[in-house]
Amino acid sequence: MTPAISARDLRKVYPGDPPVVALDGVSIDIRDNEFFTLLGPSGCGKTTLLRMIAGFEHPTAGTLSMHGENLLDSPPHKRPVNTVFQSYALFPHLTVSQNISFGLEMLGKPADEIKATVDEMLALVKMEAMADRQTSQISGGQQQRVALARALAPRPRVLLLDEPLSALDFKLRKEMQLELKRLQTETGITFIFVTHDQEEALTMSDRIAVMNAGSVRQIGQPRDIYDHPAERFVADFIGDTNFLAGEIISTENGHAEVRLTSGKTVPAPAPEETQSGRKITLAVRPEHAGISAGNDGLLSGDLREVVYFGTDTHFHVALDDGTAFVVRRQNRPDVASDLQAGTRVSVDFPPLTGQVLRD
Amino acid sequence: MAEGTGFSIHRQPGFTAIAMLCFVLLYLPIILLVIYSFNAGNSIAIWEGFSWRWYQSAWENEQVQEATVRSLIIALWASVISTSVAVLAALATTRTRKFKGQSAVFAMINQPLMVPEIVTAVALLIFFAMIKVATGYTGLMYLIIAHAAFCIPFAYLPIRARLQGMDLSLEQAAADLYATPFQVFRRITLPQLWPGILAGAMLAFVISLDDVVITEFVKSAGQDTLPTYMLGQLRRVVTPEVNAISTALLAISVAMVIAFTVLSKMKN
Numbered sequence: 001m002t003p004a005i006s007a008r009d010l011r012k013v014y015p016g017d018p019p020v021v022a023l024d025g026v027s028i029d030i031r032d033n034e035f036f037t038l039l040g041p042s043g044c045g046k047t048t049l050l051r052m053i054a055g056f057e058h059p060t061a062g063t064l065s066m067h068g069e070n071l072l073d074s075p076p077h078k079r080p081v082n083t084v085f086q087s088y089a090l091f092p093h094l095t096v097s098q099n100i101s102f103g104l105e106m107l108g109k110p111a112d113e114i115k116a117t118v119d120e121m122l123a124l125v126k127m128e129a130m131a132d133r134q135t136s137q138i139s140g141g142q143q144q145r146v147a148l149a150r151a152l153a154p155r156p157r158v159l160l161l162d163e164p165l166s167a168l169d170f171k172l173r174k175e176m177q178l179e180l181k182r183l184q185t186e187t188g189i190t191f192i193f194v195t196h197d198q199e200e201a202l203t204m205s206d207r208i209a210v211m212n213a214g215s216v217r218q219i220g221q222p223r224d225i226y227d228h229p230a231e232r233f234v235a236d237f238i239g240d241t242n243f244l245a246g247e248i249i250s251t252e253n254g255h256a257e258v259r260l261t262s263g264k265t266v267p268a269p270a271p272e273e274t275q276s277g278r279k280i281t282l283a284v285r286p287e288h289a290g291i292s293a294g295n296d297g298l299l300s301g302d303l304r305e306v307v308y309f310g311t312d313t314h315f316h317v318a319l320d321d322g323t324a325f326v327v328r329r330q331n332r333p334d335v336a337s338d339l340q341a342g343t344r345v346s347v348d349f350p351p352l353t354g355q356v357l358r359d
Numbered sequence: 360m361a362e363g364t365g366f367s368i369h370r371q372p373g374f375t376a377i378a379m380l381c382f383v384l385l386y387l388p389i390i391l392l393v394i395y396s397f398n399a400g401n402s403i404a405i406w407e408g409f410s411w412r413w414y415q416s417a418w419e420n421e422q423v424q425e426a427t428v429r430s431l432i433i434a435l436w437a438s439v440i441s442t443s444v445a446v447l448a449a450l451a452t453t454r455t456r457k458f459k460g461q462s463a464v465f466a467m468i469n470q471p472l473m474v475p476e477i478v479t480a481v482a483l484l485i486f487f488a489m490i491k492v493a494t495g496y497t498g499l500m501y502l503i504i505a506h507a508a509f510c511i512p513f514a515y516l517p518i519r520a521r522l523q524g525m526d527l528s529l530e531q532a533a534a535d536l537y538a539t540p541f542q543v544f545r546r547i548t549l550p551q552l553w554p555g556i557l558a559g560a561m562l563a564f565v566i567s568l569d570d571v572v573i574t575e576f577v578k579s580a581g582q583d584t585l586p587t588y589m590l591g592q593l594r595r596v597v598t599p600e601v602n603a604i605s606t607a608l609l610a611i612s613v614a615m616v617i618a619f620t621v622l623s624k625m626k627n
Contacts, residue, residue, distance in 0.1 A: 056531055076534040077543075089532035093550045102546075103536035154537065 002068040003029040004158055004190040005053060010062035012048055012214075022048040023059065024214035030158075030192060031207075035184050037193045039201040040211035041237065046194045049211075050160050053192065054083050066158065077106070082151035083160040086167070088143045090135040096146050097122065097131040103154040121149040124183065141172045148180075152187065161193045165200065177203055198238045202226060210234050226285075228269055231358045235283040242289070242325045244282040244299075244354070248274055256356050258282055261321040262299050266349070270356035281357045286328035288353040291315050293339060297346025301325065305341055313337060317347055389609070396602035403599050413603040423604060426588040430568055433499065433584060437506035438514070438563035444507070445514035445559055446552070453522045454530075454548075469516075471509040479509065480576035487577060497579045505577045506567040513566050514559035517623055521555025522548075558622040565615045569608065 005028070012023040023045045030036045038046035051057040052064060055076035064071045071079060082103065090099050097118050104114045122128045125145035130138055135146065144164060151159055161180075165173045181204050184191045195201055201208050202222040209219045210233075218230040229235035232243065246258040249265060256270035258280065268282055291303075301319035308331075315327040325347055331337075339345065368374060396414070400407030417423050448468050452461065471479065487501045525548070533543045571586045578587065585608065589601050 054531075054535055076531070077537045077539055081535075083532070083535045085528050085532055087526065087528055089526065089528040091529060091533070091547060102533070102538075106533075106537035106539075106542060150536070 001032070004032045004034070004067060005030040005192065006063075006065045006068075007049070008063045010049065010052065010064060011060045012045070012052070012057060013060045021214050023052075023062075026062070026211075026214070026216055028209055028216060028219065030190060032190055033188050035181065035191045035193065035204055035206045037195060037201040037205040037208045038211060039195055039198060039208050039238075041196055043213075044211040045214040046196075046211050047162060050083075050162055050192060050194050053079075053158070054081055054160055055079050080156055081158040081160055082154060082156040083162065084147050084151045084164045086162045086164065088147040088164075090143055090146055090150070092135055094135070095131070096127060096133050096135060096138065099135060099146055100150045100153050102150065107154055117153055121153045124152070124186075125149045140167055141176070144168060144176065148183070152183070152189070155187075156189065158190045158192060161191060163194055163196070165195075166197075173200075180204060202238070210237065212237070228355050229283055229357065230271065232281060232283075235355070235357060240286050240326065240328075242284045242286060242323075243357075244284060244323060244325075245321070246280055246282045246356075248276050248278045248280055248356070250276055255352070256280075258354070258356065260299060261319075261323075264298050266298060266354065267351045268354040268356050269352060271358045273358075274356055280359075282354045283357055284325075284349050284354045286314070286326045287312075287330075289325070289327045289347055289349040291317070291327040291329065291339065291345050291347055293343055294346045295344055297348040299325070299347045301345060301347065303339055303341055303343050303345045306337065306339060315339065315345070317345060319347070392602050393606050393609070395599050396606040398599045398602075401598055403597055403602060413599040414607075416598075417600050417603045417607075420600070422583070422588060423585070423600075426583045426585045429499070429582065430584040430586070433502050433506055434564045434567040436503045437510050437567040438560045440503070440507035441510035441563045442514045442518075442556060442560040444511055445518050445563075446556060448511070448515055449519040449522050450544075450548075453519060469512045472512050476509075476572045480573045483573060484576040491579075499582065501577050501579070502574060502582065502584070505573050506570060509570070509573060510563035510566050514563040517558040517562065517619075518552065518555045520623075521552055521558075525551055554622045558619045561615045561619045561622070565612050569612070 007026055007028045010023050010026040012021070014020040014022060026045070026049060028049075038049060040046050048057055052059055053066075053071070055071070055074065059072070066080070091102065094102070100121050101114050101118045104117055109117075118131075119128075122131055125148055127142060127145050127149065130142060130146075135143060138146070144167075147164065164180075165176050168176060177200060180191070180193075193201075193204065202225075205222055207219060207221055208225055210217045210225060212233050218225055218234045220228075225234065226238055229238065229241070235241040235243070244260060246260050248270070249257040249259050251257075251270060251274050254269060254272060255267050256274050257265050258268050258270075259265045260282070270280075274280065294300075299319050301317045303315060304318050305314075305316040307314040307316070310331070312328050312330045315329065317325045317327065319325050327347060395403050395406070397409050397411070398406055399410035399412060445468075448464075452465060452468075466473075483501075483505050487505075491497055491501075529547055529551075530543050533547045534540070538546060569586055570584075571590060574584050574587050575590070578584070583591065585604065589604060592601055
């Protein structure tokens with residue numbers, strides 16, 4: 001099946017001294033009906049890529065196609081994609097329903113069809129009561145819904161969303177996350193969502209592309225990316241991670257036996273190219289590790305600090321090789337915390353919970 | 360309030376006196392001019408009681424009538440032409456990729472603000488004289504073209520300011536929603552640009568209305584505008600009729616400037 005969007009070796013260099021490389025050879029296939037997220041810190045190139053799909057930026061090199069057809073020769077108004085802008089970009093001189101009907105009018109749809117679609121869209125985003133309001137007379141959350149309805153009304157094959165939730169407060173953002181996911185499922189439109197918020201990405205996406213410094217570092221399902229980060233940047237950017245030094249003793253079927261600095265060994269998933277004898281970094285999530293008093297675990301060290309967070313408690317440990325390590329334990333009212341700062345502790349994690357990182 | 364922190368012009372010795380003096384110098388002559396326009400006597404300096412006499416006299420003066428109509432025709436055409444050019448110029452300098460010589464274009468558009476008016480006037484006099492000889496046409500067109508030319512920067516500046524203040528993502532959003540570049544301009548850019556266009560046109564209108572130097576040089580015989588007619592009158596007998604005409608002009612200008620200020624501050 002041809003992908004909805006297919007990018008090959010996209011490069012974007014802004015001239016200057018020195019030139020700024022916004023995209024450094026990006027290749028991505030985005031499938032039909034997929035909620036696909038471009039995730040990364042600001043300046044990683046995610047917005048540039050989105051604007052390139054919309055037609056507002058032109059690549060320096062590379063190809064971009066949609067359902068197998070070249071997109072790069074079409075101006076923005078001829079591309080069957082619509083965008084929800086970060087600033088919403090609602091037309092201030094038009095009412096809510098005039099904003100929503102704009103795209104349909106430009107496509108030359110008949111009046112009765114426009115009216116029907118606008119009504120349908122107003123209902124979809126629950127804004128029927130606001131149809132005749134000026135866009136300046138509605139709240140931020142409502143503007144966001146109108147922007148969404150306006151972009152969905154022409155039934156684009158691909159909807160581009162540029163950090164659309166970043167201006168909303170926490171609670172509204174949570175609500176809209178679920179709403180967006182619902183709309184995507186109901187309409188079956190491919191969503192390409194740009195965000196720097198890893199939690200947002202994990203909650204909503206079918207697949208995520210993690211980007212940094214103009215290139216894609218890893219593409220995968222949320223769980224894949226969280227449990228098996230490919231490299232240090234991804235492991236660090238998504239969730240909290242402990243990094244341990246180690247050495248590969250043997251490899252087999254994508255698993256490696258890793259010797260830690262304590263001398264003990266543990267099996268962990270590893271990239272295919274991993275070779276025996278290599279010094280590597282092992283990533284371990286704080287919530288996958290356990291802590292207990294004593295000296296006989298996988299790793300041992302001194303407990304430096306215990307921080308209570310309500311849902312869980314963070315134990316900050318200084319391992320014997322000097323590495324800092326955090327263990328996160330979920331709190332339960334019936335289990336008292338016995339560990340005090342200053343005690344000798346051992347840190348353990350089950351086999352296959354760590355992840356060997358690519359260099 | 361934090362006393363004695365930093366430099367404040369308010370606390371400099373003589374500030375109030377200088378400020379008052381400036382206001383007096385600016386407005387006292389105008390106030391006197393307005394007052395004496397209602398003088399019942401023939402003098403512009405000796406008060407002889409209130410009367411509408413000079414307004415009536417100006418109103419009934421055929422020369423004043425003709426000059427007024429001529430002034431209005433010129434100002435109207437000049438503001439329409441200069442505003443149209445200014446809109447195109449403003450679009451070209453704000454809505455295109457940076458191009459080579461962009462600042463040169465900017466300087467050229469604003470040339471009338473920099474070149475001494477008398478130089479432009481002499482240049483136009485000579486230039487139009489050549490055309491007059493070649494074509495034999497001696498109509499109002501020369502004045503209209505001259506006025507339109509020096510009005511362009513005045514119309515251009517408020518329009519450009521408005522365009523620069525406009526959210527570019529609105530135009531992108533329209534393009535994203537299948538609007539062709541022309542539809543984007545007509546449906547999105549133009550409706551939001553209107554206050555700027557009106558403000559520019561009004562400024563151009565007022566500037567054209569009170570121009571003396573260029574008009575004096577460019578006009579043919581019998582083509583007096585209101586300001587050049589008044590200048591001619593001052594060379595002969597000075598009556599409060601000139602005050603009355605000035606006051607009427609002042610009223611129009613003030614109304615225009617107020618409308619201009621309101622329009623430039625208008626938010627969508």
